[in-house]
Every structure is written in structure tokens, then in C-alpha cells.
Amino acid sequence: MTSLLTIYGLGVRYDSRDLIRGLSFAVRRGEIVALMGPSGVGKTTILRVVAGLQAFDSGQVIVDGFALGPGPIPAESRLRPLRRRVGLVFQAHALFEHLSALDNVTLALRHVLGQSRPEAELLATKLLAELDVGSRAAAWPRQLSGGEAQRVAIARALALDPPLLLMDEPTAALDAARRTGLGTTLRRLAQQGRGLLLATHDMEFARDYADRAITLASAPPPADAH
Amino acid sequence: MNGAGAAIGCVCGIALGLLTQHDQSRALVWGGDAEGGAPFVEADPADPSTVRGFDVEVAARIAGGLRHGPARFVQVQWSNIDQSVERGDFALGLSGVEDTPVRRTRHAVTLPYFEFREVLAVRTADQDRIRGLRDLRGRRVGTLGATIAYELLLAARDSTGIIPVSYDDDVHPYADLVAGRLDAVLLDHIIAQRALKRNGNEGFVILPAAAAIGHYVGVLAKRDSALRDSIDAVLREAMRDGSLEQIFRRWQVWDDSQGALFERVLRPGAGGGTTAGRDGAVAAAPSRALAYLPSLARAAGVTLLLSFLSMALAVLVGLALASGRLYGPLPLRIFTTGYIELVRGTPLLLQLFVIYYGLAGVVRLPAFLAALVALGLNYAAYEAEIYRGALEAVPRPQLEAGRTLGLSEAQILRLVRAPQALRYAMAPMTNDFVALLKDSSLVSVITVVELTKQTAIYATNVGSWVVPGLLCAIVYLAMSLPLSRLARRLERRWGGRSS
Numbered sequence: 255m256t257s258l259l260t261i262y263g264l265g266v267r268y269d270s271r272d273l274i275r276g277l278s279f280a281v282r283r284g285e286i287v288a289l290m291g292p293s294g295v296g297k298t299t300i301l302r303v304v305a306g307l308q309a310f311d312s313g314q315v316i317v318d319g320f321a322l323g324p325g326p327i328p329a330e331s332r333l334r335p336l337r338r339r340v341g342l343v344f345q346a347h348a349l350f351e352h353l354s355a356l357d358n359v360t361l362a363l364r365h366v367l368g369q370s371r372p373e374a375e376l377l378a379t380k381l382l383a384e385l386d387v388g389s390r391a392a393a394w395p396r397q398l399s400g401g402e403a404q405r406v407a408i409a410r411a412l413a414l415d416p417p418l419l420l421m422d423e424p425t426a427a428l429d430a431a432r433r434t435g436l437g438t439t440l441r442r443l444a445q446q447g448r449g450l451l452l453a454t455h456d457m458e459f460a461r462d463y464a465d466r467a468i469t470l471a472s473a474p475p476p477a478d479a480h
Numbered sequence: 481m482n483g484a485g486a487a488i489g490c491v492c493g494i495a496l497g498l499l500t501q502h503d504q505s506r507a508l509v510w511g512g513d514a515e516g517g518a519p520f521v522e523a524d525p526a527d528p529s530t531v532r533g534f535d536v537e538v539a540a541r542i543a544g545g546l547r548h549g550p551a552r553f554v555q556v557q558w559s560n561i562d563q564s565v566e567r568g569d570f571a572l573g574l575s576g577v578e579d580t581p582v583r584r585t586r587h588a589v590t591l592p593y594f595e596f597r598e599v600l601a602v603r604t605a606d607q608d609r610i611r612g613l614r615d616l617r618g619r620r621v622g623t624l625g626a627t628i629a630y631e632l633l634l635a636a637r638d639s640t641g642i643i644p645v646s647y648d649d650d651v652h653p654y655a656d657l658v659a660g661r662l663d664a665v666l667l668d669h670i671i672a673q674r675a676l677k678r679n680g681n682e683g684f685v686i687l688p689a690a691a692a693i694g695h696y697v698g699v700l701a702k703r704d705s706a707l708r709d710s711i712d713a714v715l716r717e718a719m720r721d722g723s724l725e726q727i728f729r730r731w732q733v734w735d736d737s738q739g740a741l742f743e744r745v746l747r748p749g750a751g752g753g754t755t756a757g758r759d760g761a762v763a764a765a766p767s768r769a770l771a772y773l774p775s776l777a778r779a780a781g782v783t784l785l786l787s788f789l790s791m792a793l794a795v796l797v798g799l800a801l802a803s804g805r806l807y808g809p810l811p812l813r814i815f816t817t818g819y820i821e822l823v824r825g826t827p828l829l830l831q832l833f834v835i836y837y838g839l840a841g842v843v844r845l846p847a848f849l850a851a852l853v854a855l856g857l858n859y860a861a862y863e864a865e866i867y868r869g870a871l872e873a874v875p876r877p878q879l880e881a882g883r884t885l886g887l888s889e890a891q892i893l894r895l896v897r898a899p900q901a902l903r904y905a906m907a908p909m910t911n912d913f914v915a916l917l918k919d920s921s922l923v924s925v926i927t928v929v930e931l932t933k934q935t936a937i938y939a940t941n942v943g944s945w946v947v948p949g950l951l952c953a954i955v956y957l958a959m960s961l962p963l964s965r966l967a968r969r970l971e972r973r974w975g976g977r978s979s
Contacts, residue, residue, distance in 0.1 A: 305884050337885065337886030340884070344877050
């Protein structure tokens with residue numbers, strides 16, 4: 255199976271110290287990989303680097319053939335191919351507060367893919383239904399429970415059908431039943447051929463649902479962490 | 481004593497001086513407006529802490545005749561002389577105070593000591609076409625607000641269709657006449673002659689025919705009629721012994737009509753009231769109150785229209801400034817920051833003057849447009865800071881979420897950032913709009929008659945601020961309260977709104 259995400263020799267400096275040094279690993283299609291480690295070790299930073307939200311200092315990141323190099327973040331227009339390849343679910347979900355759940359999902363379909371409103375709403379309704387929040391389509395983000403908001407955020411991240419899905423601390427606000435539900439959902443997404451990279455310090459969840467775990471140690475990190 | 485102690489001592493001294501200024505019972509305290517200038521009352525160029533002018537000398541002559549101590553001058557805005565004399569700020573108001581029936585009913589008024597003619601000034605090029613008020617149909621005619629001349633213009637508006645334009649001072653009407661903003665100015669002949677002299681005897685001419693005759697009087701509080709009778713006696717004596725004539729001759733305002741006035745006043749059995757030629761211009765008080773309601777409504781309309789248009793301009797320019805400050809290249813960021821600091825750091829009043837009078841040589845904006853531009857550009861600076869703050873208050877993950885979805889920066893601004901920022905901006909914008917509604921009262925200094933100015937005119941004419949002030953406050957509240965409520969409702973609704 256070919257790698258969907260390849261990280262080679264990644265180095266990120268922060269406040270003139272090495273936060274991440276020489277990190278290399280890969281995520282294949284159909285695979286769930288958990289990035290483990292204590293807080294402050296750089297898990298979220300790695301997700302942000304892959305999502306093109308943060309610059310890095312050395313190494314290379316390749317997402318489904320699209321390569322990111324060290325240095326400043328490229329202009330948004332040059333990152334377009336990356337945006338279609340990577341979906342990110344933020345830890346606090348970051349749903350657009352001024353839009354309904356449905357409109358959160360249709361936004362990119364309409365304004366990035368140029369779909370008509372009915373077309374986008376049809377697809378978004380289907381996505382929300384698949385994630386068991388179809389009945390909450392009209393709700394505002396502040397009316398959603400933590401679990402519901404997370405599912406809407408996953409639906410939003412999947413709207414452009416990216417092969418790679420990144421999730422930051424997905425179980426942080428979930429009770430036991432919800433964690434099981436989320437695990438099942440993630441397995442289903444992986445079976446559809448997506449690669450999933452989760453930043454988590456929930457060892458139990460990683461053991462139950464991830465195919466592999468990459469443990470990051472506190473600085474200075476090992477040269478090769480996989 | 482150290483610096484701070486000296487400063488405190490100085491402030492205390494000034495405060496004590498202000499508090500005790502009424503306590504000089506020996507002096508005849510009289511009030512006038514030195515801003516009105518020569519030949520009435522002006523700051524003495526040789527010693528600007530003292531005043532000079534024919535009214536100053538008349539006051540001194542009265543004080544001498546009353547065997548009082550010296551006459552002591554108190555500065556008061558011309559349009560507030562009546563109110564201040566009733567308040568007891570001074571005993572006698574003198575400063576080209578006009579003799580009107582309303583003033584006679586509300587205050588104790590001396591006998592007339594000077595006769596003036598209301599004269600029209602027109603541009604030199606127009607002197608063959610314009611010979612009187614009736615030739616000015618549909619034209620703009622300026623004068624000082626709350627004067628007999630203004631009453632004449634209001635009456636002429638109904639009969640001949642001229643457009644009266646009210647000023648707060650008697651200098652700018654002539655400047656605007658020369659600049660082409662006005663077609664004529666109607667004012668006392670002394671003021672017109674002074675303006676012509678100041679202008680180097682060119683630019684406009686004074687028409688020989690008088691539109692009306694009026695008289696200057698002294699005004700005292702209603703309760704001071706005994707003092708008024710004593711002053712009348714002194715004035716008669718000054719007319720008889722020639723000292724009043726000498727004063728007027730010294731100030732070059734003596735003419736034959738003054739001699740005739742003195743004769744009429746000194747004739748046995750002559751009363752004080754010789755307000756010939758303009759009684760029709762001033763109606764009785766009760767009907768005046770009602771008569772002012774339509775003009776108050778019209779002025780409220782001006783305030784509302786001006787406020788809405790200025791706010792619209794402020795919002796547009798404010799958005800542009802905020803975007804420039806947040807997204808623009810360095811030179812644009814420097815420019816917008818400079819603009820915002822300059823506008824917020826200088827008084828709106830100054831900006832009004834600069835835009836209306838200062839720029840007149842470059843672009844001659846009509847008064848309403850100048851007011852709109854000044855208010856709009858001033859509030860734009862405040863709006864810009866509100867929008868910048870609101871845009872910066874949108875959490876970063878919201879913007880990053882937009883980025884990971886592939887939205888362009890422009891789309892993020894339009895679809896994510898601005899709609900959320902709008903909610904944060906609603907409350908301060910409402911506050912600003914209510915403030916603008918009230919600040920719009922400043923534009924009366926550039927001849928726009930809005931609600932507060934109309935109220936001041938109304939109050940001067942009825943001689944009391946109680947009813948006009950209450951009415952004015954009610955109208956302002958009626959305009960601002962629903963706006964605050966509407967904005968609060970919008971703020972609540974925008975807690976969740978579709979794109």
C-alpha cells in the first residue's frame with residue numbers, strides 16, 4: 255500500500271530550541287495512526303504542519319504527491335492542492351459560530367467547489383446523516399453537545415473528500431459511550447480508504463482503534479521516533 | 481513652593497476669582513460679547529485684557545451717571561445675553577442688543593440709545609439686479625441667528641420665497657457672500673460697513689435702502705426695573721449734554737438719524753418703545769411657541785438625515801480604513817494609522833471649520849454636504865478602530881478552519897471573519913451612532929440649522945429654555961432610544977444567522 259502522508263526528517267524550532275527534530279514517519283491509506291506523548295511535545299504542531307498552517311525548519315512533508323518544504327508557509331493559492339488532500343478537525347472543533355451545522359458543511363462546497371446551494375445541501379445532509387447528526391442540521395454550533403459538534407466538524411472536514419483526515423485530541427470531551435461511537439466511525443472512514451492521523455494522549459483509545467502509535471518523547475526528541 | 485503646589489495654588493486662585501466675581505457690588509457689572517468685535521465691544525489691541533468700543537464707553541457713561549463705581553465688563557455669548565442677565569450674571573446687557581417686543585415683555589429694557597438700519601449686502605456684480613429682498617426669490621440670504629434680521633428673512637421666506645441662512649457670528653456671512661455661498665447678507669449697517677472695510681472695500685456693496693429700522697437698547701432683569709429707570713435717566717442726560725454724541729462720533733457711527741432719535745426720546749412724554757418698522761416681524765409669544773413646532777420637526781428631520789448619511793459614510797470609510805490597517809502593505813498601514821490618530825486627536829469642531837471654510841479656496845462644499853463629509857470622516861476613524869478590534873477579536877481557529885477548507889483570504893474575510901466581527905461591533909456602533917446624533921448639533925457653526933440650533937433660536941425668541949429644551953430632549957430621545965433597542969435586538973438575533 256502506498257503512503258498517503260510521508261514525513262521525512264521534520265524539524266521545528268520554537269523559541270530557539272528544537273521542539274521536533276528529525277522526525278520521520280508515514281501514514282498509508284486505510285490506516286489510523288496515533289501520535290502519542292505528553293502535552294507540549296509537539297503533537298498538535300505536527301498536525302498543523304501537515305495542514306499547512308505552520309512553517310517548519312527542516313525536512314519534507316509529502317501529502318499524496320504534494321510536497322511541502324521548510325521555510326515560510328506558501329501563499330494560499332499555492333496550497334490549494336493541499337487543501338483538497340487534507341481535512342483537519344480542531345480540538346475545540348472551531349465550527350463557524352454564525353452558521354448552522356448544515357451551512358458549516360456547505361460553505362466549502364459552495365465557495366471552493368462552486369456547487370449550487372441545493373447541490374451542496376444534498377451532499378452535506380448525506381454527510382451529516384452518515385455521522386449520525388442528520389437531525390441537527392439546522393442547529394447553531396452553540397446548541398450542539400460536544401459529541402455532536404465534533405461530528406459536524408468531521409463532516410465539515412470531509413466535505414471536500416480529502417484522503418487524509420487529521421484530528422486533534424478527538425476524545426478529549428467524550429464520555430465512554432461516545433468514544434466507542436467515535437472509534438467505530440473512524441474505522442469506517444479508514445475502511446473507505448482514507449488515512450487518519452490522530453494527535454491524542456488517550457492510550458486506551460489508541461490501543462483500541464489505531465493501527466499504529468508513534469510516541470513522541472519530551473525534548474530533545476529522538477532522531478527517529480517511529 | 482514646588483511646581484505642583486504652584487499649579488494647585490494657581491487653580492485655586494482662578495476658582496476663587498470665578499466664585500467671587502459677582503461680589504463686586506460697587507461696580508456696575510455689565511455683559512457683552514467681545515467676539516462681536518468693534519465698534520461695539522472688542523478686546524483692546526493695546527491691552528487685550530481690557531475691552532473698548534462704543535458700547536464700552538456707553539457702559540462707562542452709565543456707570544458714571546449712576547455714581548456707581550467703575551463699569552466692569554463680563555464676557556457673554558451674544559445670543560445668551562438675555563438669559564445671563566436674568567440669571568444675575570451681570571446687571572446690564574449691552575452689545576448691539578436689539579429692541580424687540582419680545583425682549584420688552586420678558587425683561588426690563590432701557591430706552592433706545594442708537595438707531596440702526598437693516599441693510600442688504602450683495603456681490604458687486606449683482607448690484608444692478610438686486611435692489612431689495614423681493615429680488616432674492618429662491619436665493620440664499622445669510623444673517624446672524626436670533627436677530628431682527630433673521631426674523632425679517634423668515635417672514636420673507638414665506639412671502640418672497642428666499643432661503644434664510646443662519647450664522648453664529650457676523651463675520652462668516654460676508655466671507656460666504658464673497659465666496660459665492662450666499663447671494664446676499666442682511667445685517668445692521670454698522671456690521672455691514674465694518675465687514676466692507678475689513679474686505680478692503682471690494683467684493684460686495686451695501687444697498688442704500690434700509691430693509692428695516694431698529695434700535696440698540698440695554699437689557700436688564702425684569703426685577704431690575706428701578707435700576708432701568710435710573711439708567712434711562714442717565715441716557716437722557718447723556719443725549720442732552722452731548723456725551724453720547726461724542727462717543728458715537730469717536731467711533732464714527734454718528735449720523736443724522738441718531739440726532740433725530742435723541743430728539744424723539746427727549747421729547748416730553750416720549751416712551752421708550754420706538755421699535756418702528758418691524759413690529760410685524762415678531763408675533764406674540766403664545767402663537768410663537770406653536771409656530772416653532774413645524775420648524776423643530778423640520779430641524780429634527782435634518783438631524784436624522786444628516787446622522788444617517790454621515791453614519792453610512794463613516795461605516796464605508798471605516799471599513800476601508802480597518803481593512804487597510806489590517807491587510808494593507810506597510811505604506812497603507814502607516815497612512816491609515818496616521819489618519820485615524822489625526823482625526824481622533826483633533827476636535828470635530830476644528831475639522832468642521834477646516835472642511836467648510838479652510839478648503840473653500842479649493843473646493844466650495846455646500847454647508848450640508850460639508851457637515852456630512854466632516855461628520856462622516858470623523859466618525860470613520862472611530863468606526864475603523866471598532867472594526868479593527870472586532871476583526872481581531874474573531875478567534876484564530878475560526879480563520880484557520882476557513883484556510884484548511886481552501887477558502888481564499890478574501891473569502892475568509894467575507895464569509896467568516898466579517899460576519900462574526902459584525903456581532904462584536906454592533907454594540908459600540910450603536911453607541912457611536914447615538915453619539916453622532918448628538919454631535920451633529922455642532923454643524924450649526926457652518927450654518928446648517930439642525931435640531932439643537934433650531935431649539936436655541938426658539939429658546940432665544942420665547943426667552944426661556946424650559947419648554948424648548950424639554951421638547952428638544954424628547955425629540956433626541958425619540959430618535960436614539962428606538963435605535964438602541966433595534967441594535968440590541970439585532971445583536972441577539974445575530975447570535976446565529978445564516979450566510
